[in-house]
Amino acid sequence: MPLPATGAREAILGLFRQASEGFVSGARLSEALGVSRTAVWKQIRQLRQLGYRIEAIPSRGYRLCATPDLPLAEELHTGLSTRIIGKEIRYFTETDSTNRQAYALGEAGAGEGMIVIADRQSAGKGRLGRTWISPPGVNLYLSVLLRPPLPPYAAPQLTFLSALAVSRAIAAVTGLAPTHKWPNDVLLDGFKVAGLLNEMSAESDRIRFVVLGIGVNLNMTADQFPADLRAPATSLLLAGGRPVPRALFGRTLLEQLDSLYAEYLRHGPAPIMAAWEAHCDLVGKAVTVDEGSGTALRGTVVGIDRDGALLLTLADGSTERILAGDVRLLPENNQ
Ligand code: BTN
16 A cells, blocks of 8 residues: 555655665665655655755666755654654644644544644744744744543643653753743743643543643744843754754654653653752742732742642742742842
8 A cells, every 4th residue: 555645755765864875766666665656756756845855866766965954744753762742743834833733633633642843833822822933944833732531630730741851852952951940931041942832622520632832942043033022032053052953853852752741641740840840940039920910929939739830938928829920030039
């Protein structure tokens, strides 16, 4: 049976990468894929349209000369060793929001672990109705569909899981040391490098699905950040001085997500929360938290609880449990 299109292209790329001399004949490709030479040629043409540079020399065959820096399924699947996450990948050159697409696919019955990824988003969604700046060619915009067999109150725990996966992927690919900011930011030297937006569909007692939305600034340059950003932001390129291949980062992230999700399903949220908290430099700090009501609470961060709520000690000694809000560090932390 002929392979579906992405599978056929992945198989062709796999054969190119294995070829010791670089060249693979059209006959060999057609035999390995079980399709006609014309069908092989069509797939080669599509690979070229996606940005792969493929040389064709009569009597020798085809050779892969250059791979585009795109988070394509063909690239993410190369060497991917996950069990659940990223088995199915939907890639868009452009979409409004990968979260919106993944949510619609979730409602239509898409399977656990499916991911939606895009080169650019025209209406990238941030937290609290904000916009996520999503230019083409530089960053990672990814949404993962999960169907954990859990009650709705557990869903926020997955935000911490995705933050941990992002910071571990950053450390693995760049050697940089990110920190976590409650509830959903990953920072480098105090500058935001990644944001998370998790959205859920649920019944009263069970989650139908959760979409983990992840935006990571990989190769954005200083002039690509809007001047009026609410919080100071950076990219891995700006912080580490080197561009990061998007497919390599994407694959590393999918592997981190996959192993943390397996750990979460086996052992519950406690190990994830503890690992997240170990790289959260808010604990012990004086902060204000705006819960969206306009008035901000002022206190000292004690930590986060099992459900991911922020625990804050107020001036009167009482402890407040906060489920959502914007945290700001107070200047007295620097004295
Ligand atoms: C935030 O910090 O406000 C959350 C930002 C989340 C952005 C990502 S990019 C991929 C996914 N699709 C979206 O529309 N948003 C999330």
